[in-house]
Amino acid sequence: MKIYDFDIKTAGGQSLQFNQFKNQPILIVNTATKCGLTPQFEGLEKLHQEYKDQGLVVIGFPCNQFAGQEPLSNETMEETCKINYGVTFPLTKKIDVNGKDTHPIFKYLKKALPGMLGKRVKWNFTKFLIAPNGEPFKRYAPTTSPDKIEKDIQQLLK
Template identity: 50%
Template sequence: MTSIYDFTAETIDGQPAPLADYRDKVVLIVNTASKCGFTKQYAGLEELYRKYRDRGLVVLGFPCNQFGQQEPGDAEEIKSFCSLTYDVDFPMMRKVDVNGPSAHPLYAYLKAQKKGVLGTEGIKWNFTKFLVDRSGKVTGRFAPTVEPKALEGAIEALL
């Protein structure tokens, strides 16, 4: 597998979501959680999406419950929370694991492509962000503490 386009996820509504559908887009992939100290970043992610989607940015949210059980809800609860609390319009996927033997294959790929601090692969917490260019290449990995707005320069460079 040589790019994100080789993977398929599942939408929060349970439909197949081949990442090849995002070919020629700049993609920001984020593991999310509804009950996390960083949850307010949904607002910033939505702001980025609305600002840049017409120029080719897609934000993909992947709910994950591996960090402090901060995403305990089912798909309907997550979808409702995102919609009602943050008016999220960017694509949300089904809940996945991002670490360990049951990690979604996309996340295994992302972590291998862009390692974290000191060369570690594991995702450390919710709202870790991966930026992918229009050719499907992972160009950046950003810690949960990096606010979405801080990614504007990197996103604009790829648009």
């Protein structure tokens, strides 16, 4: 199984097929609008703007599993990210990243790239970088700021 086998609905309800991102690096981030790490949206948008023309795809996966830090509806959350942080990269509908209702893409990512808590996501803004060949490349802690991922993105874009 590869990342390209997955699809999900965006916050606006459209289908997002991952097979459209073949041969492109993908940065997957579980996000929340009411988290102390929420200002990372600005850094994620900066990466998106800097590298989208070279092929980078940034996708936010909102999650309300950590202290209820994504209480907004899908539509309100998407609008809040645009207005407050200038987010233009795609955001999916809210999902679970842990537990029995974990979205299949996060089951796949956690198995491929376990973290400090094994096959669990620790908190909002855990990041997964996927290589252009579709293989999970590296996992980053929630506190890893987007600018600290830039060198790995540049490496994958070569």
